[in-house]
Amino acid sequence: xxxxxxxxxxxxxxxxxxxxxxxxxxxxxxxxxxxxxxxxxxxxxxxxxxxxxxxxxxxxxxxxxxxxxxxxxxxxxxxxxxxxxxxxxxxxxxxxxxxxxxxxxxxxxxxxxxxxxxxxxxxxxxxxxxxxxxxxxxxxxxxxxxxxxxxxxxxxxxxxxxxxxxxxxxxxxxxxxxxxxxxxxxxxxxxxxxxxxxxxxxxxxxxxxxxxxxx
Amino acid sequence: xxxxxxxxxxxxxxxxxxxxxxxxxxxxxxxxxxxxxxxxxxxxxxxxxxxxxxxxxxxxxxxxxxxxxxxxxxxxxxxxxxxxxxxxxxxxxxxxxxxxxxxxxxxxxxxxxxxxxxxxxxxxxxxxxxxxxxxxxxxxxxxxxxxxxxxxxxxxxxxxxxxxxxxxxxxxxxxxxxxxxxxxxxxxxxxxxxxxxxxxxxxxxxxxxxxxxxx
DNA sequence: TACTCTCAATCAATCGTTTGATTAATTTTG
DNA sequence: CAAAATTAATCAAACGATTGATTGAGAGTA
Numbered sequence: 001x002x003x004x005x006x007x008x009x010x011x012x013x014x015x016x017x018x019x020x021x022x023x024x025x026x027x028x029x030x031x032x033x034x035x036x037x038x039x040x041x042x043x044x045x046x047x048x049x050x051x052x053x054x055x056x057x058x059x060x061x062x063x064x065x066x067x068x069x070x071x072x073x074x075x076x077x078x079x080x081x082x083x084x085x086x087x088x089x090x091x092x093x094x095x096x097x098x099x100x101x102x103x104x105x106x107x108x109x110x111x112x113x114x115x116x117x118x119x120x121x122x123x124x125x126x127x128x129x130x131x132x133x134x135x136x137x138x139x140x141x142x143x144x145x146x147x148x149x150x151x152x153x154x155x156x157x158x159x160x161x162x163x164x165x166x167x168x169x170x171x172x173x174x175x176x177x178x179x180x181x182x183x184x185x186x187x188x189x190x191x192x193x194x195x196x197x198x199x200x201x202x203x204x205x206x207x208x209x210x211x212x213x214x215x
Numbered sequence: 216x217x218x219x220x221x222x223x224x225x226x227x228x229x230x231x232x233x234x235x236x237x238x239x240x241x242x243x244x245x246x247x248x249x250x251x252x253x254x255x256x257x258x259x260x261x262x263x264x265x266x267x268x269x270x271x272x273x274x275x276x277x278x279x280x281x282x283x284x285x286x287x288x289x290x291x292x293x294x295x296x297x298x299x300x301x302x303x304x305x306x307x308x309x310x311x312x313x314x315x316x317x318x319x320x321x322x323x324x325x326x327x328x329x330x331x332x333x334x335x336x337x338x339x340x341x342x343x344x345x346x347x348x349x350x351x352x353x354x355x356x357x358x359x360x361x362x363x364x365x366x367x368x369x370x371x372x373x374x375x376x377x378x379x380x381x382x383x384x385x386x387x388x389x390x391x392x393x394x395x396x397x398x399x400x401x402x403x404x405x406x407x408x409x410x411x412x413x414x415x416x417x418x419x420x421x422x423x424x425x426x427x428x429x430x
Numbered sequence: 431t432a433c434t435c436t437c438a439a440t441c442a443a444t445c446g447t448t449t450g451a452t453t454a455a456t457t458t459t460g
Numbered sequence: 461c462a463a464a465a466t467t468a469a470t471c472a473a474a475c476g477a478t479t480g481a482t483t484g485a486g487a488g489t490a
Contacts, residue, residue: 023241023327024239024240026238026239027241030446030447031444042471045447046469050447107326108326110384111384112237112238114237120386123386127387127390130387130390130391151413155417158377161376161377161379162372164376169322171338172325176368176372194366205424209416246480254436255436257438257483259481260480260482
């Protein structure tokens with residue numbers, strides 16, 4: 001039946017996403033993935049053509065929901081630049097921690113400088129988000145609500161970098177935070193609101209320093 | 216001769232460090248490494264026992280220089296907390312961009328949650344730096360030069376996260392910055408000072424907001 | 431000779447992928 | 461409607477290629 005086929009493909013993608021994120025693209029063998037998913041090895045090639053096809057299919061599945069998320073926020077004419085940015089941060093922290101292992105997956109493979117075909121595709125996906133944030137920041141600087149000295153490009157690096165650091169190095173950041181951050185309850189109830197508060201205060205302080213709109 | 220042997224081992228480690236950082240641990244084959252280094256494949260096992268031994272040897276070589284870097288700064292009694300932090304940032308930006316591919320290497324492998332032996336070693340190395348920065352931040356909060364509301368642990372995530380984001384995802388950050396960041400001249404003359412300036416302004420704004428020492 | 435270093439050749443294991451056969455589902459035909 | 465024909469899905473087995481590692485012979489030195 002049609003539905004079962006989609007379900008099975010989705011199931012394979014779910015499993016592959018986790019296995020890839022645990023072992024890396026090269027480290028995760030097709031035998032391991034098919035084994036974990038409980039399907040025959042040949043099914044991977046039957047459905048996705050190749051290992052790389054499977055890998056890219058994981059991304060394709062995410063693109064659509066990625067793109068619409070931030071665009072709605074940015075196009076709202078009624079809210080201030082700061083409120084847009086604050087909203088982006090909230091949504092982003094929410095989202096990114098749900099897609100935990102997908103993010104790890106992305107950030108591991110994009111650092112492989114000798115795999116142009118893969119990194120190019122990934123880069124293009126990530127740039128969608130970057131561009132949305134950049135638009136908001138540029139607008140804020142232009143209309144004077146953010147400081148004229150704002151280094152927009154590096155602010156972007158801080159926003160994504162801070163979040164990535166926490167998510168991608170769970171062993172290390174658990175040591176820093178002093179609590180196991182992979183524990184879902186702690187992440188949801190404690191760390192997530194804390195990251196949101198921190199990020200907003202950090203950016204507000206930077207963006208409004210030396211700015212008369214701080215009154 | 217003794218010296219030649221050390222030189223050759225060092226040369227292999229240099230090459231392996233780059234190849235590992237470009238292809239990842241699994242992606243970098245021993246044939247590729249030995250080929251790039253211009254030595255016979257068996258030399259890798261002869262000198263380092265195994266592929267993993269070679270990998271770990273790269274880390275061992277760095278540990279010593281890692282540890283002494285920041286400790287001298289933190290123990291200086293005459294400078295203020297802020298000046299210590301600013302100095303750390305300067306030194307760190309300088310250093311990290313020199314050890315570019317080593318950093319990529321570290322940050323890729325530490326995200327592999329299924330390789331405890333490796334990630335443990337790496338985590339321990341990185342914590343040395345974290346602890347030094349944390350000491351300075353804690354001191355600043357205690358003596359009142361930094362805001363009492365400072366989220367020290369997340370500030371650390373921002374410091375390392377921002378830098379990692381730029382260094383580890385060169386394709387993406389080159390797009391964001393609008394210039395090829397792997398180009399050494401640009402990195403050295405333009406981006407490095409810019410990152411230093413930005414990081415200091417970002418942290419100063421955050422750390423001194425809602426603080427009477429901002430006068 | 432005794433020792434370290436270097437090498438091509440080779441090892442078993444694993445890799446991603448393909449195959450051909452078999453079963454299940456769907457469509458076509460009488 | 462039921463039998464036949466067609467298509468889709470699934471599987472075990474095997475493919476050639478590549479992996480990390482080992483071997484034993486030879487080169488160079490002391």
